[in-house]
Amino acid sequence: MHIDLTGKTAIVTGSTRGIGHAIAAGLARTGADVVITGRKQDDVDRALASLRSAAPGARVRGVAADLGSAEGFRVLTAAEPQADILVNNVGIFAVQPFAEIPDEEWTRFFEVNVMSGVRASRAYLPGMQRKNWGRIVFISSESGLNIPADMIHYGFTKTGNLAISRGLAKSLAGTGITVNAVLPGPTLSEGVQDMLGSGGDRAAAEKLANEFVREHRSSSILQRVATTEEVANMVVYACSMQASATTGAALRVDGGIVESIA
Template identity: 65%
Template sequence: MNIDLTGKTAVVTGSTEGIGFACAVGLAEAGASVVLNGRKADTLKKALAALQDRAPAATLTSVVADLATADGCAALVEAVPATDILVNNVGIYGPKPFFEIPDAEWERFFQTNVMSGVRLSRAYMKRMMEHGWGRVIFLSSESGINIPDDMLHYGFTKTAVLGLSRGLAKLARGTGVTVNAVLPGPTMSEGVEAMLADTAKAEGKSIEDVGTAFVKAKRPTSIIQRMATVDEVANMVVYACSTQASATTGAALRVDGGVVESII
């Protein structure tokens, strides 16, 4: 299968590292003009240079904006008024006991993980529908189905994203615009590597071995019995953005390694 996105513009939010950066690489290698996004100019500059190295022929731009705020979303839309592909990847996570999560933390997770996608979809989807082609992807999580009791606020937002993506797919019915959610399972991103680093050092093990032990202990239903790579998740995103995926919409596309105990 040859995925060719030449002539398409793709906005990937929260794309300086991890799954977002991997998605940006995959889309750029498929020929799309890619817009990177991050909150910090220096980090974004490094990511842009790294992406140019990976895809030297690609047309690349970047926008510094904190998408956890309405002003940040507006700044991105002002810099990039239209796009063919929107990957709503930006998100935050982290374990915390339910009784210790204050209202402000619930609000911060909701604004970042949910409202960023609401605002950007509202800004970009109407034009996609008018032009008869578009792709909107939300990065959800298996935690949106298997709500983790050690980070309820995170799981809640990822469930909300599933509802949002399904509803927007229905809104775009018959227009040539597809909207899907991608559900990663445990994934070895830079953030997860940092989270596991102390354990790896203390136990004298590699990050990969500690990651595998985490999956077996915390996600025992995993079928692959390891963490996914960011590229494995990005592969699903790039496919969902392709012309070949035109009959896939309103779907929850799992890249969870079989963690979710369901055959559908």
């Protein structure tokens, strides 16, 4: 299958590293004009350099903005007023006992993980509707279905992503705009490596992550973590012309962790 998105503008939020960065690279290789975002200009600049190295000739640019706030979206939309493809990837996670999560942390997770996708979709949807073509993808998680006991606030926001993506897809019935959610399982991103305390040693981090999967996500059929590129492959497909009949879906890249057929 050859995916060609030449002439399309794709915005990937939270894409200076990790899954978002892999998605941006995947879209850049299809010929799309890719816009990445990050909170700090230095991070954006480094990520752009990395993308240009990974995909020579790629048409990529970036915006530094904190998308955990409405003000951050004013910065983004002023710089990039339209998009054909929107990947709502920006998100945060943390392990924390329920009784120790203060109100402010619940609010922060909601603003970053949920409202960022709401604001971005609301901002870029009118342009897609004028063209009667568009792709919106929410990066949810298998944790949105299997709520982790030690990350309840995170799981709650990822369930929210599923509800919003399904409802938004239904509201666009009969149009050329699709809305889907992608549900990664444990993935060897930089954030996970940091959480595992591997000291930047990727091989050590992968070993620890695979042990975590086998011990704490024992229903995994894959029995290992996914790579960021494996998650990105699903997202790039969902953004493609070829995925025109896929909408309102929860597309799993969870290695079979979720114990259900449908």
